[in-house]
């Protein structure tokens with residue numbers, strides 16, 4: 340219930356569309372019931388008049404029937420349009436909202452989720468929310484209002500007649516499907532969980548197909564997929580059976596309502612409290628009112644998978660961003676970096692990744708960060724790039740804590756080439772220009788030259804217009820890394836951080852690229868995370884980390 344209320348809260352911004360959609364749907368439903376009732380009344384009245392040999396005014400009823408028929412057809416058409424407009428607006432809004440909330444979470448607060456899972460949340464889970472409004476909220480409201488309207492009309496003739504028909508419609512059309520659906524909470528949850536699993540497994544397995552085939556683990560993964568699919572089908576079959584039962588009950592409610600109306604109405608006619616055409620009208624009104632309940636069984640059944648999807652979205656919305664962007668100070672003049680007693684602890688790790696480290700990096704210094712794998716070098720990079728904030732201690736830029744500066748300001752000053760740079764499925768030039776779309780052709784050529792890519796680009800028939808493939812797959816690891824270096828150089832940062840820039844490069848290319856980059860950054864700060872001892876002689880200081888602590892801060 341809590342989740343449903345929270346979900347409905349997300350709809351608030353589109354209340355106008357929602358109310359309009361429900362109103363149109365109600366008008367179409369009532370027009371249909373009215374059409375049936377008026378037609379029944381008219382045909383019976385005409386027959387009775389014919390038998391009695393009297394004439395009656397048939398123009399007015401015929402006009403009313405025609406009017407109701409037009410209203411019903413037009414209403415259903417507009418109902419579809421407005422209903423879908425309302426739903427699509429809602430979904431687009433929720434999707435944008437979720438995406439906007441994901442951005443500050445990435446990457447640190449999302450690294451436990453695989454991309455397939457995130458995609459499933461953004462796409463399938465949000466799509467399923469359509470069911471809450473289009474197939475649950477609106478039909479339920481319309482059904483209840485139809486019930487009130489039909490109950491009121493019948494009550495004008497007779498209280499027990501109204502009560503009998505209402506009891507059948509409520510019991511068979513609403514309560515029975517609701518109870519049948521209540522038993523489906525577990526398969527409903529399974530449906531959502533397994534379809535998410537399936538998407539995640541497929542995306543994950545397809546992106547890791549090579550190692551799966553190479554290691555022979557493919558068979559195990561395929562079996563996992565088959566099991567997830569089997570469970571999904573089981574849950575769907577279960578739900579489909581319940582849906583069929585609910586549909587049958589829905590249809591039965593109309594027939595039963597008709598029988599009850601006749602059962603209570605015939606004695607009323609015999610007692611002279613009702614005339615024949617009115618009985619036909621009451622009976623057909625009861626029968627057609629059941630149409631408002633036809634969609635409810637499916638709506639109730641869809642509720643549990645939808646709520647499970649909603650919970651998966653709330654789980655993302657409720658995550659705390661790893662860094663809070665709340666600028667309280669403008670960017671300072673100075674560019675000195677200073678770490679004071681900085682500690683960083685990853686969730687689930689017993690040992691802190693960085694343990695009370697203090698370090699000064701005056702502006703213009705070129706510092707190498709060295710240490711064994713797992714020593715904490717990339718963790719320092721993550722803190723300086725503000726992908727995370729320390730659990731204790733402070734990092735200052737120009738004397739001001741990084742946490743008090745706008746993220747955009749700090750990131751303009753600090754440029755990072757991460758250990759695993761990401762290239763987008765764009766052209767080489769588009770990838771390079773990401774950081775600075777306005778870069779001139781000369782600036783682009785200079786960055787390419789510094790990253791040692793000039794010869795590589797000149798060999799490409801399409802040059803800079805060459806597409807790099809999905810996430811840069813058509814480039815070698817070393818080429819992709821150099822594209823990332825050129826991209827950051829275009830940003831022209833005051834502080835440049837290079838995390839293992841030499842990986843994938845032969846020693847000569849690495850030395851040449853590093854030489855050019857360091858020359859370009861002369862007078863500005865460079866922090867170089869490296870295992871390569873050859874590069875150290877070009878640095879001002881070498882800081883050595885071991886198990887999250889600084890064990891040496893020396894000249895090269």
Ligand SMILES: Nc1ncnc2c1ncn2[C@@H]1O[C@H](COP(=O)(O)OP(=O)(O)OP(=O)(O)O)[C@@H](O)[C@H]1O
Pocket residue numbers: 450685686688692710711712713714715716717718719758
């Ligand atoms: N996202 C994470 N979640 C949990 N633990 C992490 C995470 N990232 C790093 N760690 C752990 O923190 C410690 C420091 O890792 P870090 O990546 O900073 O080391 P590193 O010195 O850069 O290693 P390498 O040279 O292999 O890149 C390691 O024990 C690592 O397992």
